[in-house]
Amino acid sequence: MTTPPPPTLLRVLLERQGCATWPSFQIHFPQAAKRAATELGNTRLATVRPTDNTFRRWLTGEQEPRGDGRIVLEHWLGFSVETLLQPAPLRQVIPARQPNPRSVAAAHSATSGWMTSSLTPTELTPGTGGHWRLAGNRVFDGTAVATQLYDATANGDVLVLDQDDHPHLRQLATSSSRSLLLTSAVSGNDPGLFVLDTALTRSYLAGNRPGQRLSVPTAHRLDDLTYGLLWALLNTDDSLLADDHVLEEESESVKQYLAMTRSAPSRASMPDLSAVGAAWLGSSFCAQHIVRGLESATEVPVFWTREQYGEEGCAWLLFRHKHDYLRTISSRFGGSGQTLGRAFCVPEKAVRDSERYERILFFLSVALMEMYGLKVWLCTEPDYAEVDGFVLVPGERAILANWLRGDAMWHVDTIDRRADVLGYGHVVAHARSHSIMTGDTPQRRLHALADYLQLDWSWLTSRCRELGDGGAASMLRPRSRLLTLTEVDRTLRYVGDLAPEVTKRQ
Numbered sequence: 001m002t003t004p005p006p007p008t009l010l011r012v013l014l015e016r017q018g019c020a021t022w023p024s025f026q027i028h029f030p031q032a033a034k035r036a037a038t039e040l041g042n043t044r045l046a047t048v049r050p051t052d053n054t055f056r057r058w059l060t061g062e063q064e065p066r067g068d069g070r071i072v073l074e075h076w077l078g079f080s081v082e083t084l085l086q087p088a089p090l091r092q093v094i095p096a097r098q099p100n101p102r103s104v105a106a107a108h109s110a111t112s113g114w115m116t117s118s119l120t121p122t123e124l125t126p127g128t129g130g131h132w133r134l135a136g137n138r139v140f141d142g143t144a145v146a147t148q149l150y151d152a153t154a155n156g157d158v159l160v161l162d163q164d165d166h167p168h169l170r171q172l173a174t175s176s177s178r179s180l181l182l183t184s185a186v187s188g189n190d191p192g193l194f195v196l197d198t199a200l201t202r203s204y205l206a207g208n209r210p211g212q213r214l215s216v217p218t219a220h221r222l223d224d225l226t227y228g229l230l231w232a233l234l235n236t237d238d239s240l241l242a243d244d245h246v247l248e249e250e251s252e253s254v255k256q257y258l259a260m261t262r263s264a265p266s267r268a269s270m271p272d273l274s275a276v277g278a279a280w281l282g283s284s285f286c287a288q289h290i291v292r293g294l295e296s297a298t299e300v301p302v303f304w305t306r307e308q309y310g311e312e313g314c315a316w317l318l319f320r321h322k323h324d325y326l327r328t329i330s331s332r333f334g335g336s337g338q339t340l341g342r343a344f345c346v347p348e349k350a351v352r353d354s355e356r357y358e359r360i361l362f363f364l365s366v367a368l369m370e371m372y373g374l375k376v377w378l379c380t381e382p383d384y385a386e387v388d389g390f391v392l393v394p395g396e397r398a399i400l401a402n403w404l405r406g407d408a409m410w411h412v413d414t415i416d417r418r419a420d421v422l423g424y425g426h427v428v429a430h431a432r433s434h435s436i437m438t439g440d441t442p443q444r445r446l447h448a449l450a451d452y453l454q455l456d457w458s459w460l461t462s463r464c465r466e467l468g469d470g471g472a473a474s475m476l477r478p479r480s481r482l483l484t485l486t487e488v489d490r491t492l493r494y495v496g497d498l499a500p501e502v503t504k505r506q
Contacts, residue, residue, distance in 0.1 A: 008061045010084040013077050020059065022052050032076035039101055040075065048072050061085045096168045099149045102191050103184035107149050110193035110222045114355060116231060119147070132180065139311045140235035141274045146179040148172055154185040158215035159194055166214065170205045173198040178479065183216050193222045195230065197477045219466045220475045226467065228357035229488065232314040233476050236276050240480040243277030254285060264408040280482060282403025282410040283315055287325040289412040290391050293399040300333045302428050303342040306389045306404045308350040310361025316368050317491065318483045326372045334373045341375040343431035345384040351453055359453040360460065364491050366449055370442040371494045377435035378449060387427055398424040443498045465496025
């Protein structure tokens, strides 16, 4: 008995759409031809009408579609004719639908505005998805994430995906690799581009019922705020996941340093770590060194930190151990009645060298400090830009703890010589007396910081409030156990409560 040849991909796709018979095909093909004519700007395509015999030869692969018929089929089904006439793969094929040209244009327009972003046209081919490359500047190693673009319909404060896209999205979301859903409105003057981690669609797609359609909040619009958070989370998350085994192995060797009052292991001593992994380990060690050094402190300490860019400052927003450290410090010294403060030095050059999204990340990092009850001072003189991070216990000692921009994984020390302690005191005094963050309330200080960073205060606070209402955690999902978006969401809401209209109501 002769085994029949496998069906072509064209037949399989038409069967799934209920168009594999001539009566059905002759209804749906003209509709597809009209869509192609409109979207491709070629009115001639609307008149294409294959005959019954031509349709059957296409279906069996005996005849290759040519000319305008070829263009319509490829536009309709999202594959080249050569692929359509090949035997259908044995695995189930659920191709993505062809996105509207407006959506494709919106994707390129929205993702091309940042130096660290690269999404090429060929990577938006329907059914194959794409890769969005996110380069690093100073700390990040750089990463790439799979993407898929879908059309959506605007409906109030959400964009709704058509149910016809759910099968393909379900296939995408159940993959173990990370991917992002990108969507754009097919109507209206501003289609925009909106983003959602496909992992966050799994529970919905697993239980959705007929008539339900997946929606993406308009608060997820891709702009400097959401891109900055996406850029920071994906870069840190992917690097820490790649380093997970190495970090576990190195944890034992790190313990030997905890018993020392002074240490500065070279970066070369742990060559298997990525730049982000090394930063995480250095930051974690410095936090432990500081907490231990403050156990016997009798005065409220003052903190000097070396972050100048959002790429450095986002560690405060994302690293779990940073939040544990802040809670420990705040609970120990926050109720003393004295000012618990933290000082930064951010020269004007650092502002000029940072794109807007990175300045927003830095702003949010400082807002996090204010939210925890730390008064922040920020000076701008370049002479102070390279001072290592330290904690000053007035009149007692300075605890040196630095993990940024050095040759060592970290550099920690405890300094109690009176002349040196006075020197660190002068650094703090300068920051306090020359701070550009003037004002007696967090709102005024943060407003002054926004002005210095050239950020529009009204837009920033209202946008933080909008995203904070649903939470960045409704848009992105960390995979590493070392990261969390909990404090990002708290910070967004904290800044959002400083919005001008909120302030007026108060």
